[in-house]
Amino acid sequence: xxxxxxxxxxxxxxxxxxxxxxxxxxxxxxxxxxxxxxxxxxxxxxxxxxxxxxxxxxxxxxxxxxxxxxxxxxxxxxxxxxxxxxxxxxxxxxxxxxxxxxxxxxxxxxxxx
Amino acid sequence: xxxxxxxxxxxxxxxxxxxxxxxxxxxxxxxxxxxxxxxxxxxxxxxxxxxxxxxxxxxxxxxxxxxxxxxxxxxxxxxxxxxxxxxxxxxxxxxxxxxxxxxxxxxxxxx
Numbered sequence: 001x002x003x004x005x006x007x008x009x010x011x012x013x014x015x016x017x018x019x020x021x022x023x024x025x026x027x028x029x030x031x032x033x034x035x036x037x038x039x040x041x042x043x044x045x046x047x048x049x050x051x052x053x054x055x056x057x058x059x060x061x062x063x064x065x066x067x068x069x070x071x072x073x074x075x076x077x078x079x080x081x082x083x084x085x086x087x088x089x090x091x092x093x094x095x096x097x098x099x100x101x102x103x104x105x106x107x108x109x110x111x112x113x
Numbered sequence: 114x115x116x117x118x119x120x121x122x123x124x125x126x127x128x129x130x131x132x133x134x135x136x137x138x139x140x141x142x143x144x145x146x147x148x149x150x151x152x153x154x155x156x157x158x159x160x161x162x163x164x165x166x167x168x169x170x171x172x173x174x175x176x177x178x179x180x181x182x183x184x185x186x187x188x189x190x191x192x193x194x195x196x197x198x199x200x201x202x203x204x205x206x207x208x209x210x211x212x213x214x215x216x217x218x219x220x221x222x223x224x
Binding site: 031033035040041042043044045048050058059090094097099101102103104105106107 | 119122144145147155156157158159162164202204206208210211212213214215216217
């Protein structure tokens with residue numbers, strides 16, 4: 001199993017550009033989440049999904065969209081990138097409940113100029 | 114809103130000494146408390162977790178204690194080694210898929 005994979009590893013955008021961060025898992029996990037990690041602020045939840053077709057907002061959803069058309073994939077879309085979105089983004093998945101182990105992807109380092 | 118406070122933000126210990134990191138949570142409905150270790154440039158990885166029906170859990174040199182009345186939980190690392198140097202994060206969850214993370218503790222083990 002590859003576990004949780006993310007692409008790209010690094011990305012530089014200009015203000016106003018859009019892009020999609022990809023996340024996939026091959027563990028048949030129902031639950032997937034996106035976090036951003038900023039220095040001194042830990043991990044903050046952006047959006048999460050409890051299954052295909054079901055998504056909900058986390059702590060910091062503004063400026064981001066998600067969809068979950070399959071169990072395996074959970075892409076994160078930046079509609080119009082802003083410098084405040086410069087961060088490291090982690091995708092995570094959990095098997096079936098909030099007390100199961102959460103597995104993280106390797107992360108995407110995004111810089112918005 | 115829900116909040117998890119983590120202290121200290123940095124911690125330096127001599128190799129072989131113990132390290133303790135403490136977290137306090139605000140949501141009394143939280144019932145699952147994982148701890149993650151993140152090495153530089155890597156992803157967070159679960160090292161130990163505890164559920165609200167348990168007061169303490171050990172795994173070799175690592176232990177976690179939970180005080181539900183006071184709403185705090187702690188990570189204890191004994192006989193620290195240089196490879197324990199990393200950033201450690203606590204988190205709290207109600208058993209749903211929304212985890213609230215602490216802000217992290219940078220542990221440095223001095224050889």
